[in-house]
Amino acid sequence: ETPLPKRQQDVNHLLWNVYDHHHFDDLKGYAASFDPVADKSQYKDGGEAAEHLVQEYKDHRLLEQHHWFSLFNERQREEALMLFDVFMQCKTWDCAVHNAAYWREHMNEGEFVYALYTAVIHSDLGHGIVLPPLYEVTPHMFTNSEIIQKAYTAKMTNQPGKFEMEFTGTKKNKEQRVAYFGEDIGMNLHHVTWHMDYPFWWEDKYGGHLDRKGELFFWVHHQLTVRFDSERLSNHLDMVDELQWEKPVEEGFAPHTIYKYGGEFPARPDHIHFEDVDGVARVRDMVITESRIRDAIAHGYITGKDGKVIDIMNDQGVDKLGDIIESSMYSPNVQYYGALHNMAHIMLGRQGDPHGKYNMPPGVMEHFETATRDPTFFRLHKYMDNIFKEHKYSLPPYTHEDLDFPGVNIDSLSIEGELKTFFEDYEFDLRNAVDSAEGIAMVELKANVHRLNHNDFSYVADVNNNNGNEVVGTFRLYLCPEYDNNHEQFDFNNGSWHCIEMDKFWKKLAPGGNHVVRKSSDSAVTVPDVPSLQSLMDAADSGSFSMPEYERACGIPNRMLLPKGKKDGMEFALILAVTDGGYDLTHPDVESEHGGTHAHCGAHGEIYPDKRPMGFPLDRRIPDRRVFDETTNFKLTHVKVYHDDHHH
Ligand code: CUO
Numbered sequence: 001e002t003p004l005p006k007r008q009q010d011v012n013h014l015l016w017n018v019y020d021h022h023h024f025d026d027l028k029g030y031a032a033s034f035d036p037v038a039d040k041s042q043y044k045d046g047g048e049a050a051e052h053l054v055q056e057y058k059d060h061r062l063l064e065q066h067h068w069f070s071l072f073n074e075r076q077r078e079e080a081l082m083l084f085d086v087f088m089q090c091k092t093w094d095c096a097v098h099n100a101a102y103w104r105e106h107m108n109e110g111e112f113v114y115a116l117y118t119a120v121i122h123s124d125l126g127h128g129i130v131l132p133p134l135y136e137v138t139p140h141m142f143t144n145s146e147i148i149q150k151a152y153t154a155k156m157t158n159q160p161g162k163f164e165m166e167f168t169g170t171k172k173n174k175e176q177r178v179a180y181f182g183e184d185i186g187m188n189l190h191h192v193t194w195h196m197d198y199p200f201w202w203e204d205k206y207g208g209h210l211d212r213k214g215e216l217f218f219w220v221h222h223q224l225t226v227r228f229d230s231e232r233l234s235n236h237l238d239m240v241d242e243l244q245w246e247k248p249v250e251e252g253f254a255p256h257t258i259y260k261y262g263g264e265f266p267a268r269p270d271h272i273h274f275e276d277v278d279g280v281a282r283v284r285d286m287v288i289t290e291s292r293i294r295d296a297i298a299h300g301y302i303t304g305k306d307g308k309v310i311d312i313m314n315d316q317g318v319d320k321l322g323d324i325i326e327s328s329m330y331s332p333n334v335q336y337y338g339a340l341h342n343m344a345h346i347m348l349g350r351q352g353d354p355h356g357k358y359n360m361p362p363g364v365m366e367h368f369e370t371a372t373r374d375p376t377f378f379r380l381h382k383y384m385d386n387i388f389k390e391h392k393y394s395l396p397p398y399t400h401e402d403l404d405f406p407g408v409n410i411d412s413l414s415i416e417g418e419l420k421t422f423f424e425d426y427e428f429d430l431r432n433a434v435d436s437a438e439g440i441a442m443v444e445l446k447a448n449v450h451r452l453n454h455n456d457f458s459y460v461a462d463v464n465n466n467n468g469n470e471v472v473g474t475f476r477l478y479l480c481p482e483y484d485n486n487h488e489q490f491d492f493n494n495g496s497w498h499c500i501e502m503d504k505f506w507k508k509l510a511p512g513g514n515h516v517v518r519k520s521s522d523s524a525v526t527v528p529d530v531p532s533l534q535s536l537m538d539a540a541d542s543g544s545f546s547m548p549e550y551e552r553a554c555g556i557p558n559r560m561l562l563p564k565g566k567k568d569g570m571e572f573a574l575i576l577a578v579t580d581g582g583y584d585l586t587h588p589d590v591e592s593e594h595g596g597t598h599a600h601c602g603a604h605g606e607i608y609p610d611k612r613p614m615g616f617p618l619d620r621r622i623p624d625r626r627v628f629d630e631t632t633n634f635k636l637t638h639v640k641v642y643h644d645d646h647h648h
Pocket residue numbers: 191195221341345368371381
């Protein structure tokens with residue numbers, strides 16, 4: 001088979017300057033002489049998918065080039081999936097790369113990029129490839145119009161440039177204080193990649209079942225929501241209020257972002273009331289969909305489209321609810337429960353032009369790359385998070401027996417090092433934002449962003465195992481804000497829903513005392529920065545490419561593991577629960593890191609490594625905290641997160 005450095009090089013070249021179709025010489029040849037349906041034996045399906053796409057192309061039904069692309073647009077999604085399907089049907093890399101070079105010339109560029117990314121993630125042929133950071137492939141979706149304009153001007157005058165990317169808006173808008181979170185390029189990369197790892201359009205026919213996809217949808221967005229709330233508290237802002245269909249959308253939003261082709265992203269004024277969106281949904285439909293879901297929660301079951309009753313009063317209930325709320329193709333009854341979440345994204349994206357009067361392109365809410373820039377994103381997801389909470393809190397609280405790990409107790413829990421955050425500078429490449437006009441040399445174009453980071457630290461725990469034999473412990477670490485913005489202390493029951501998942505790992509515990517040290521950099525919720533496209537090109541060209549640590553881009557950026565905190569320290573409860581790994585762990589390989597980012601993103605191509613519900617044991621209501629106090633394999637300690645406001 002084609003060696004990894006060559007496959008990496010092909011992907012780099014396919015994604016370089018997608019919009020002006022500058023081709024590397026190797027790909028030029030492929031594109032010119034290839035006929036996708038000449039040799040049908042190269043496809044697993046005998047060429048059916050390729051024939052379908054070729055026919056659509058011949059009939060001039062495909063979306064033009066140099067036009068915006070949105071996954072939420074049904075026809076555009078269909079087209080992107082036609083190409084995705086062709087890639088997935090390829091038996092060899094050679095087939096895939098020829099098709100890619102060919103369709104790059106004939107399809108809409110946004111559709112092409114989406115199909116290629118998702119195929120590299122989900123096809124066996126993509127194994128080992130590091131997908132270049134999307135913020136360098138389609139920079140328009142990750143930066144603002146000011147930067148883009150400067151890049152064009154620099155390019156025209158052939159001047160290299162480095163531009164300061166400021167957060168959107170002004171100090172007059174208090175939401176700007178937390179723009180560093182919603183506009184972080186790494187955070188947006190995490191979000192868009194999660195939705196590529198677990199697409200709502202996924203059907204098992206493409207390549208197997210995605211384990212606990214609905215629950216992951218809940219958990220990854222719950223964690224974005226609670227992390228955003230802790231960032232708000234760090235900046236003296238109240239936690240987010242939920243969005244309601246029949247109340248005004250409080251915050252307006254001026255995105256200051258521009259499409260590569262298709263003009264500016266639409267803005268939305270303050271305090272508007274939701275309007276029906278032509279061709280999408282009426283506000284009333286949204287209210288009906290919501291009440292059907294709330295009814296299901298109240299009754300404890302979902303009704304399938306065949307009328308079958310699906311019990312949700314158990315650990316698996318949240319997975320089913322995730323499927324119907326998003327909704328994904330896994331929803332057992334989309335006719336009845338609708339697609340609350342996906343519709344809401346479109347409804348919000350269109351509120352600036354609900355009747356299509358001004359022919360505006362989709363709003364930031366209609367792309368996973370850009371959605372978190374709009375403060376309403378978090379109001380929408382808080383709204384859905386509260387629906388999930390309603391379900392979780394309808395389940396019986398855990399008993400001592402549910403939580404207990406007999407013979408295991410935690411003697412101490414502390415932090416080694418200081419929990420300290422700061423802002424730093426980071427550069428990324430803008431060259432793909434501008435066209436590579438023939439004859440004009442490629443000048444260096446960079447954006448400089450300010451982003452949150454923190455010092456390395458370790459968790460230190462002394463765990464006693466009195467069982468007389470070795471046992472496996474599941475270590476679950478959470479960080480929970482202790483006070484709201486009015487300095488009211490959360491009681492244990494109200495506070496536990498706001499806990500940030502910090503890490504989850506498995507460890508063998510020898511009989512007697514175990515001194516466990518876990519580094520912050522090993523966290524199962526975070527990933528490191530993906531290398532730049534240029535360094536991926538250099539590495540692949542050198543012929544010895546291997547970077548397994550960057551293969552997955554889904555995960556909170558490791559530098560954002562800690563919330564910002566406050567200059568004089570912000571109080572958090574640090575919680576460690578050590579539960580029975582002999583039961584929890586689905587794999588025999590105890591010390592495996594399961595791909596490094598499994599807590600929010602699963603283990604690629606495998607079942608989720610932890611049998612317990614995500615968020616365990618803090619995912620249900622806790623009416624009596626004595627249950628936890630009496631559980632010796634559970635420990636709570638108080639810590640402070642400091643923010644150093646000297647820029648690093
Ligand atoms: Cu990720 Cu709403 O699900 O943006």
